[in-house]
Amino acid sequence: MVGGKHFGERVFNGTTMALMILLMIMTMYPFWFSVISSLNTGDGLLRSPVFLWPREFTIASWKAVLNDPGILKAAGITALRTVIVTLFSTLYTAMFAYAFSRPYLKRKGFYATIGFISMYFSGGLIPSYMLMTWLGIYDTFWVYILPSLFGGFWNVIIFNANFKSIPEALFESAKMDGASEFRIFFQIITPLSKPVLAALSVFTAVGIWNDYGATLYFTQSPDLQTLQYVILRLIQSNRAVENMMGSANGVNLAVQSLVNQTGGVGSVTARTVELAAMVIASLPMIIMYPFAQRFFVKGVLLGSVKG
Amino acid sequence: MAMTADKVSAEKQKAPKKLKSFKLGFDFRTQLELKLMLLPAVLFIFLFDFTPLFGLIMAFKNFDPVMGVKGIFTADWNNFTHFKRVFDNFQFWPMVRNTLGINLIGAAVSIPCTLMFALLLNEIQNARFKSFVQTITYLPHFLSWVIFGGLFITLLNSDGIVNYVLQQLNLIDSPIQFLADPSYFWGVAIGTGLLKDIGWGAILYLAAMAGVDQSLHEAASIDGAGRFKRMLHITIPGILPTLMVLVIFAVSGMLNNNFTQIYVLQNSLNLPASQVIDTYVYQTGLLNFQFSSATAIGLMKSVFALLLLFGANWTSKKITKSGLF
DSSP: OOOSOSHHHHHHHHHHHHHHHHHHHHHHHHHHHHHHHHTBOHHHHHHSOOSSSOSSBOOHHHHHHHTOHHHHHHHHHHHHHHHHHHHHHHHHHHHHHHHHHOTTOTTHHHHHHHHHHHHHOOOOHHHHHHHHHHHTOTTSTHHHHGGGSSOOHHHHHHHHHHHHTSOHHHHHHHHHTTOOHHHIIIIIIHHHTHHHHHHHHHHHHHHHHHOOHHHHHHOOOGGGOOHHHHHHHHHHHHHHHHHHHSSTTOOOHHHHHHHHHHOOTTTOOHHHHHHHHHHHHHHHHHHHHHHHHHHHHHHHHHHHHHO | OHHHHHHHHHHHHHHHHHHHHSOTTOSHHHHHHHHHHHHHHHHHIIIIIIHHHHHGGGGGBOOOGGGTTTHHHHSOBOTTHHHHHHHHOTTHHHHHHHHHHHHHHHHHHHHHHHHHHHHHHHHOOOHHHHHHHHHHHHGGGGSOHHHHHHHHHHHHSTTSHHHHHHHHTTSOSSOOOTTTSGGGHHHHHHHHHHHHHHHHHHHHHHHHHHTSOHHHHHHHHHTTOOHHHHIIIIIHHHTHHHHHHHHHHHHHTTTOOOHHHHHHHOOTTTHHHHOOHHHHHHIIIIITOOHHHHHHHHHHHHHHHHHHHHHHHHHHHHHHSOOOO
């Protein structure tokens, strides 16, 4: 395009740059703020907030969170659920999409119909709740797994667009040589579809890791709480206490035990524990993110442009 | 002998032809394998997507949770009592107002903002800076609403950093109760929603922009069209189909709040502005055990959403000649 030599062009470029930097600060600063606040002493924060760097550095809040058996258990359950669902949901969805993408599949219309119906019609919350109760998976670990094992027809559409772009001759020669459909899928198609498999696995994993709805709707026992749910309850109980007491240092029974464990009076408060828990719970996503990012565009684009 | 030899050679010649006309993949074994591959997903669709549809019958019956699942089919019909009662409920219209307000204003703010962001991003010539901006702005999309909402609850708290800065600058005398005062709730919900997804939402536009023919830009700039003119007359028409798809989704989703977001930001003090259909269904259904009325509201919502989807798609096709299906 035309180079930026004119005055107007330079003003435009400068403004764009400034806007972008402003937006980046607005996106990143809340997160940075919680990182530094969680690494500061709690009573230091009560005097005045920190802006760029912890003033009185301490890892006591992080220790409190990482030593809390409830949070560790919730993290374990969330991690287990994320791994199982991501593996099987990606497998089942990709297998469905592969069979669906084959031109010689009979009664394709039937599968397309049930796919689209599943996209646009749903029984809603209460009927799903009834179903979980009826199946006997209400308030069991299975309620985290079974309902999520099919990744949705939207993912099928994205997979389908990818599988269709693989040359048909490849399938033909494999079939001529007598390869079974399973063998074609696992040995030819899967290696060729790594970007889309990676992208959709990441999306599934993020969705499951971040979900708290299943815990809220379909479980009640404390043993089955997921990480996001525990943090949500922590935030809610802190806010409720603050609204009543008008201060961040009110007595919160849910956090009290956590704060007491650390012994260091004043360095850990309900506020710093909450922030530390939020930062720690988002770390897996943030660590995984740069590795997965290169697959996003490929994975998303194919589906969005063609589908 | 000669004849048979001819026949054999003829058949040999025919053989490759026959293989070509033989329809690859239509044999029983292949079809069986394909069905086995479809099976798990089909089972899950029927069990977890279709079976709950029977539960919708509850909306038309005097269902009581103590009846158990059988009660869905055996309870008495009740002549749409639940639907009538829904409209008489004093909570109904405020709830619809909140749902529509947050969604429509939210869409009216976020679609142009995301489009603007994508247009500006597309004009950045420094590829490394561009991908850096993308990396940073995509990130909030991957944080959960518990975390992202929690961060903003902390920032906007009465003793949070936003109020601290405003007070230090003497812009306000007493802290603004962003989350305790209902009048701020819509703004908070729309603002956080925009910030979380502005980067990710731009991906679709950027993809569409990459598909616009570069020669159009070259021709226009030779004809003296500046950057802004080219944006207006080439880029925007080029991404119109994508834009329309997003508008259709926004219209059809206007009854469908992001429960995950609203529930995190909601508290008992901002409830007048934060009670939306989805949170109400959760509250009446799973907390107050009024299964039938919760199902009735959910069903009405789905039906309207479907009508809106078809309506928006039809309108879009009439006006811009591009739609979803």
